[in-house]
Amino acid sequence: MIKSMWWKFLGIFLVLYSIIAGLLIEVPALPVIHQTIRNLFYHVPMWFSMFFMLGTSLVFSIRYLSGFRMKDDLIASGAANTGLFMGSMGLLTGMIWARFTWGDFWTNDPQLNGAAVSMMAYLAYVVLRGSIDEAAMRARISAVYNIFAFMLLVIFLGVLPRLADSSLHPGKGGNTSTMGGLDPMMRLVFFPAAIGWILIAFWLLQLHNRRRALVQGVKLNNL
Amino acid sequence: MKEVNELILKDFRLEIRQRYAINGILLYVFSTIFVVQLCFGRIIDEKTWIALFWIILLFAAFNAVSKSFNQESSSRRLYYFTLASPLSVIISKMVYNTLLMLVLGILSLGLFSVFMGKPPLYPALFIPAFLLGSAGLASALTMVSAIASRSGNNSALMAILGFPVVLPLLLLLVKASQTSLKEVVEAGVIFRLLAAISLIDLVVVVLAVILFPYLWRD
């Protein structure tokens, strides 16, 4: 099933649909952000797919520590790389969006800081992997760091926004939520967009892993 | 339990015997605080006081803890490996580093008060937050230094790996300290902040106990 193509086409179809529909539907008139609310369909899915990738990385790191198969390590590191890629896209697009709505490229917003720290942790993961030569050792140590960092990130992202007094992002702090009260029309575009981008991210991950497996000669029988 | 005690005692004896390490850190704390005093003078905004206090303590902790697995060169580590279980090794290191961290923290608190005056911190919030926070910082950094020590062991790597890990705790501590500037803090707020800090501590300790054996073996 994973090897088959249908989910890749589904991903392409959903993203294509979200690109076209996202521009053509009527969006509610909102203050400050105006028409840029359409960015919701393009910017937010980047974060969704980043978190799916980092979650995949965590799962395979745990699997590595329970079985010490090099295959799991390869997938864990590939997922971290793909997640970093999606995250940097989210950060860049978010910065541009923030510049034109909130007035600055970077605001001291708990969600923004959370995203930046997640990226830092996974960049550290990449550096850590680069600093160990022996493959089995690298796999083991980086899996430990991956689990440790991910758990603390979950706390960071879960606890901190609740302690902060205000957030510019919807649904947190004193701001009125737009995610809960998302326009039904926009929902019809947003959720397919998120799913589509997650599928595309998994496709990128699969390509990355297959290439690396070919180079390193690791067998990835079912993926 | 006895093993843990022995290991803590061993660390303590080593520290006493090679006094340059601990002296270095104490001097480091002293000089940074002195430099801060020279730059900012005595009159200092309370929020800046808190931020500087935790930042200096964080860097002191990085310095103090980063060498906790340095001394264990590979042959000596092999020797410990045959003698002690990984569980007691990590617990003893965390306890020892927590004690070291508390000493450093109290010292820098004293120096800060001497050099820059002490803002009115609400003790029922600040003191437990300080104790729990120091324990958490020390434990998290112990684990990070164990990771860094298995990878070529450069101190830059320790900083890179450590920052994302301790940042949640550090921000919470700054938040708690800033809240404790108020004259009266409600019990509910205190409870929420302390619960969040203890939660992080707990997660760090549990993860360290689960994951350390994987670092320790060869």
Place this chain on the structure above:
Amino acid sequence: MESDKFFVVAIVMAIIFTGLAVYLFMLDRKLSRIEKRQREMMEELKRKEQE
């Protein structure tokens, strides 16, 4: 809607994304071919070893 000419932007973005998707798809196919060749080579090697 007509005066906004949003549909022009939609078409442009759709074309770019389709191009990317086609590129990814070709990459996927190419990888599959190389994987297949590698498998065949491995099998051949095994057969030679057995002989």
